[in-house]
Amino acid sequence: MANEIDFFFFYGSTYSYLTVMRIDQIAAQSGVRVRWRPFNVRQIMTEQNNIPFRGKPVKMRYMWRDIERRAGRYGIPFLKEPPYPVDPENLANRVGVVAAEQGWCPAYTKATYREWFINGKAPGDPEHLPVILEGLKQNPNAIIEQANGQATRDKYDAETESARCLGIFGPPTFVVGREIFWGDDRLEDALDWSRKR
Numbered sequence: 001m002a003n004e005i006d007f008f009f010f011y012g013s014t015y016s017y018l019t020v021m022r023i024d025q026i027a028a029q030s031g032v033r034v035r036w037r038p039f040n041v042r043q044i045m046t047e048q049n050n051i052p053f054r055g056k057p058v059k060m061r062y063m064w065r066d067i068e069r070r071a072g073r074y075g076i077p078f079l080k081e082p083p084y085p086v087d088p089e090n091l092a093n094r095v096g097v098v099a100a101e102q103g104w105c106p107a108y109t110k111a112t113y114r115e116w117f118i119n120g121k122a123p124g125d126p127e128h129l130p131v132i133l134e135g136l137k138q139n140p141n142a143i144i145e146q147a148n149g150q151a152t153r154d155k156y157d158a159e160t161e162s163a164r165c166l167g168i169f170g171p172p173t174f175v176v177g178r179e180i181f182w183g184d185d186r187l188e189d190a191l192d193w194s195r196k197r
Contacts, residue, residue: 003030003031003032003033003194003195003197004032004033004034004176004194005033005034005035005174005175005176005190005191005194006034006035006037006174006175007019007023007034007036007037007173007174008037008038008039008159008163008168008171008172008175009037009038009171009172010038010039010040010042010171011038011086011087011092011093011096011109011123011124012041012042012084012085012086012087012092012093013170013171013172014063014064014067014084015063015067015171015172015184016172017071017076017113017116017117018067018070018071018074018076018184019172019184019187020109020110020113020172021074021076022074022076022187023187024106026188026191027191030191030192030194031195032191032194032195034106035100036096036099036105036106037100037159037162038097038100038105038156038159039156039159039162039163039168039171040090040093040156040157040160041163041168041171042090043160044160044164044168044169045169045170048169050169050170070184070185077117077118078117079117080120082116082117082120083116083120083122086116086122086123086124086125087122087124088124089124090124090156091124091126091129091148092112092123092124092129093156094147094148095108095124095129095133095143095144096108096109096112097147097152097159098143098147098152107136108132108133108136111132111135111136112132115132129144130144166180168180168182169182170182170183172184172187174187174190174191175190176193176194176197179193181193
C-alpha cells in the first residue's frame, strides 16, 4: 500500500496556492498518495481568535511579497495580488468537498487557484464558478445544488471537526497519521515523514 498524506486546505488560503500547484508532482515523485481535504479554517481561526492578516497592512504586504518570491522559486506564476479575502459563503470549499468525494478535487482546486491568482477571479464567485466546472466537464447546476445540500454541509463540518481534533489551526496543513506539518514550506518534511514511517 502506498504511503499517504492528508492535505487540509481552504479555498481562500493564499499560501495554499503554492502547495496546490506543486503537491501532485512532488508527491508522485516521492511515492506518496495525497488525500485532498477542504475544511473551514475560518471557523477554527475565529474560535482561536487567530485572524492573521485582516486589518494588518504591514503583515499583508509581507505576505504578498513572500508568496511572490516563493512562487518565483518554484516556477509558479504570480502576476499580481489577487482579490482577498474571498468566498464568504464557503461555496468554493463545499464544491471542493463534492469534488473530493467524486475524485476530481485536484483538477478543480488547481483550476480555481489559477483563476484566482492569474485572472483575479475569486473562488466561489457565482459568475465564475460555473465556468470552472464546465471546463472540468461537470454540470454546474447539479454540482452547485449538491454543494449547497445538507449532506455536503455536514461533510464539510465533519472535515472541519477532523481538522480541529488533529490540532490544525491553519492551511495548508499536511497530516501523516496524527503528525501535523503546517505551511507550504513543510510539504517536503511531511513527504519525508510519510516515506520513513
